[in-house]
Amino acid sequence: xxxxxxxxxNKVTExxxxxxLRCDPxxxxxxLYWYRxxxxxxxxxxxxxxxxxAPDKSGLPSDRFSAERxxxxxxxxxxxxxxxxxxxxxxxxxxxxxxxxxxxxxxxxGQGTRLTVV
Amino acid sequence: SQQGEExxxxxxxxxxxxxxxxxxxxxxxxxxxxxxxxSGRGLVHLILIRSNEREKHSGRLRVTLDTxxxxxxxxxxxxxxxxxxxxxxxxxxVDNSNYQLIWGAxxxxxxxx
Numbered sequence: 001x002x003x004x005x006x007x008x009x010n011k012v013t014e015x016x017x018x019x020x021l022r023c024d025p026x027x028x029x030x031x032l033y034w035y036r037x038x039x040x041x042x043x044x045x046x047x048x049x050x051x052x053x054a055p056d057k058s059g060l061p062s063d064r065f066s067a068e069r070x071x072x073x074x075x076x077x078x079x080x081x082x083x084x085x086x087x088x089x090x091x092x093x094x095x096x097x098x099x100x101x102x103x104x105x106x107x108x109x110g111q112g113t114r115l116t117v118v
Numbered sequence: 119s120q121q122g123e124e125x126x127x128x129x130x131x132x133x134x135x136x137x138x139x140x141x142x143x144x145x146x147x148x149x150x151x152x153x154x155x156x157s158g159r160g161l162v163h164l165i166l167i168r169s170n171e172r173e174k175h176s177g178r179l180r181v182t183l184d185t186x187x188x189x190x191x192x193x194x195x196x197x198x199x200x201x202x203x204x205x206x207x208x209x210x211x212v213d214n215s216n217y218q219l220i221w222g223a224x225x226x227x228x229x230x231x
């Protein structure tokens with residue numbers, strides 16, 4: 001597609017429910033990143049994909065969080081048994097990725113999913 | 119993970135004035151990038167400066183890089199209300215041939231009309 005697409009744009013869920021967030025990166029971008037951003041804060045790194053594999057999962061805050069990427073394209077971030085502290089904007093970004101050189105590491109962001117756990 | 123640190127954390131100026139934000143980083147870099155974020159949504163790439171460049175311009179934006187001090191500055195001249203946003207710096211880090219962008223905490227810029 002023309003840009004990174006995330007869905008839904010807003011999600012309100014009850015505490016304890018599972019949610020699934022989706023990210024459609026730019027076609028041809030092999031690197032995909034998930035970040036979380038609480039109100040007024042910086043970016044909190046969650047996970048990074050190169051193709052379908054995740055070399056760095058170090059940012060996932062707990063085992064309730066998981067992510068997968070299939071076909072080197074769409075990625076889903078799943079949060080199980082949501083808690084109120086999970087409320088944040090979840091941002092996805094993609095870039096050209098490994099082998100394209102460090103000058104091509106510009107990240108293209110989606111508009112994010114605003115998750116509210118009530 | 120975050121490497122860069124922006125300062126100030128917040129900046130409020132009158133429309134028409136110049137705004138300067140700074141970013142410091144810790145390791146050697148290949149390039150440094152500045153991004154803007156409006157209203158807590160997706161970030162937009164503004165400008166990339168290479169490690170062998172000292173200054174770069176794009177419209178009303180001027181970025182400098184001092185690799186000896188491991189710092190960069192973003193200057194917005196003749197600020198406008200529409201420049202109100204958060205500004206982040208980022209540097210690519212190589213780890214086992216995988217590239218990641220390492221982000222600063224951001225500067226929140228408010229332009230008062």
